[in-house]
Amino acid sequence: MPEYKLVYFNAKGRAELTRWILAYGGTAYTDERVELENWPERKKTIMTGKVPMLEIDGKQLPQSLAIARYVAKKAGLVPEDALRAAYCDALVDTVSDLITEGHKAKTSGKSEEDGKKAVREEFIPNHAEPVMERLNKHLGEKEWYTSGKITWADLSIASYFGEETNGFSSKLLDKYPALKAHIQKVRNLPKIKEWLAKRPVTSMLLTNRPDSAAVNQSTNSTAVNQSTDSTAVNQSTDSTAVNQSTDSTAVNQSTDSTAVNQVIHTTMNLIKQLQNRSCRSSLPPSRARQQCGDESAGSQACIRPWCGTTPPQFTADPRFVHNTRSRLLSRPSLATTTTTTIMPEYKLIYFNARGRAELSRWIMAYGNITYTDERVEKEDWPEKKKSLHGGKVPLLMVDDKPLPQSMAIARYLAKQAGLVPQDDMDSAYCDAVTDTLNDVTGEGYKIMFSSMSEEEKKKTYREEFFPNVMEPVLVRLNKRLEEREWFVTDKVTWADFMISLVFGEVRKRKADLLEPFPKVVALVQRVRDLPAIKQWLETSPDTPF
Known part of the structure; x- marks a missing residue:
């Protein structure tokens, strides 16, 4: 059993979910709470200079959600x-986004009273309650948030919405x-109840701390609101989207009849996928437009090879289905040995930009996963938004x-593409890196979509964003890559x-900034030279960001 030490401030904040999980699992750990006056010195010993940080047998794991997931x-x-x-x-x-928005509201005014007013009048009705409404509907139909048993999502709900100090x-x-009722059910679990009874009495968030870079109490490079677009800020989950009662990727059939039906369904499903499969991976936009005879084809990824004609349709002859089913049922071993994998149909919806969807x-592209790349133009967004x-x-x-949620999507797809390590620790480090860089890009978007003039933006990027946000991350990345491919x-x-x-985006705009970090530059190119990625870069739409 590893030795764990969780390092954070003497507050709930970004570490409380991890504490609940550790309590639920009965996991022994050291709960190191750093007092404000000791933070400057303690900060020097932490790899990222941010908390929470989990030590696992002396090795440091940053990023609050990477820690909690691990x-x-x-x-x-x-x-x-x-x-x-x-x-x-x-x-x-989504809850993490709410923590960020809530803290922003709480510290937005000149006084504590101004902050409370902002939470009450802006944050709660505009950010929190839409999520609460969807959760309420979903939890009215389910015992637990997803699947048939408790998950860390349930602990996240209870640990955040159950705190009156959050508003x-x-x-x-x-x-x-x-x-x-769900919050109370989780809080009444014996080990959670025990933790709540013995934990130190603290506020949710610390304010007026000496370290302004850690205001949001996260390992994030600067803890930003992870949004791609001012109209798409919280990327919140939808209660109707999470009501998944069946395993969409691997159904283990328990009866002969069900197994046979599943085999037949899978065959028909694969044929349908072949009918609708994308050819973007093999055609550049110009050729796609030529083949389709449609100017819009260059920005729509689902391009059928029979464009302009009626697609061929597959209809199963009932006699074929019946005969096939009968023959399969005559094989007694089928029900006990068959596990059927169904390839889902994917559609990725985003703006006509790289942004939060490009990962x-x-x-x-790398995993050769067929999907429809639906790109919403700016003028079409108000109507499209209503349907999402x-x-x-x-x-x-x-x-x-x-x-x-962009990172939930990417992590799920990365598992399908074999890009997530099997080892839990290695997987957690991947999460920490991606979360950190997600925060870096979020800070960049914050400047990009601000009301500052172009000159002010350039100055902010040069004098604040690069030296304070991006450069410290580059230093750490470059050092680790000195002896690694x-x-x-x-x-x-x-x-x-x-x-x-x-950093490929940085290289495109300001290559000289990366000159001191040759190992990072080499990795940037190494990934882009992978055949599937190279092909994607050559054929994907050219967009501003």
Whole structure:
């Protein structure tokens, strides 16, 4: 059993979910709470200079959600099924976004009273309650958030919405009875109840701390609000999107009849996928437009080879289905040996930009995953938004079921593409790297979409963003890559993709900034030279960002 030490401030904040998970799992650990006056010295000993940080036998793991996900796996709180795990990720990411927005509101005014007013009048109705409403509807139909047993998503819900200091009074929760009952059910679990009774009495967030770079109490490079677009800020999960009662990727059939039906269904499903499969990976936009005879084809990824004609249709002859079913049923071993894998149909919805969706596109290109790349133009967004669960993008449709949150989407697809290590620790390091770089890009987008003039933006990038946000990360990345081909393991992972994606954008705009970091530059190119990625870069639409 590893020795764990969780390092954070003497507050709930970004570490409390991990504490709940450790309590639930009965995991022994040292709960190191750093007092404000001791932070400057303690900070020097932490690799990223940020907290929370989990020491595992002396090795440091940063990033609050990477930490929580790692200990949740050890506690049996992460579903084995990749899609259900992704829905948990999406919910936890949504709660994390709410923590960020809530803190922003709380510290937005000149006084404490101004902050409370902003939480009450802006944050709660505009950010928190839409999520609470969806959760209430979903939890009214389910015992647990996803799958048939408790997950870390349930602990995330209870640990955040159950804290009155976050602005969630009992009166407010009365409006959402199913959510309130769920919170109480989790808090009444014996080990959670024991933790709540013995934990130190602290505030949710520390304010007026001497370290302004850690205001949001996260390992993030600067802890930003992870949004791609001012109209798509919280990428919140949708309660109707997470009501997954079946395993969409691997159904183990328990009866003869069910097994046979599944084999037949799978065959027909594969034929349908062949009918609808994308040819973007093999055609440049110009050729696609020529073949389709449609100017819009260059920005739409689902380009059928019979464009302009009526697609051939497959209809199963009932006699064929009946005869096939009878023959299969005559084989007694089928029901006990058959595990059928159904390839889902994917549609990725985002703006006509790289932004928060490009990592997922790279992953699907690498994994040769067929999907529809739906790119929403700016003028079409108001109408399209009405049709989307949660009204946010990116959104991945998995057999018509929506999966929100950019990092939850990318992690799910990375598992399908073999880009997530099997080892829990290596997987957690991938999460930490991708989360950190997601924060870096978020800070960059924050400047990009600000109301500053172009000159002010350039100055902010040059004098604040690069030296304070990006450069410290580059230093750490370059040092680790001095003796490694890939960042986390001896094989490429989605963390390498994220590094190449983020710093490839920097190289495109300001290559001289990367000159002091040759190992990072080499990795950027190494990923982009992978055949599938190289082909994607050559054929994908050229967009501003």
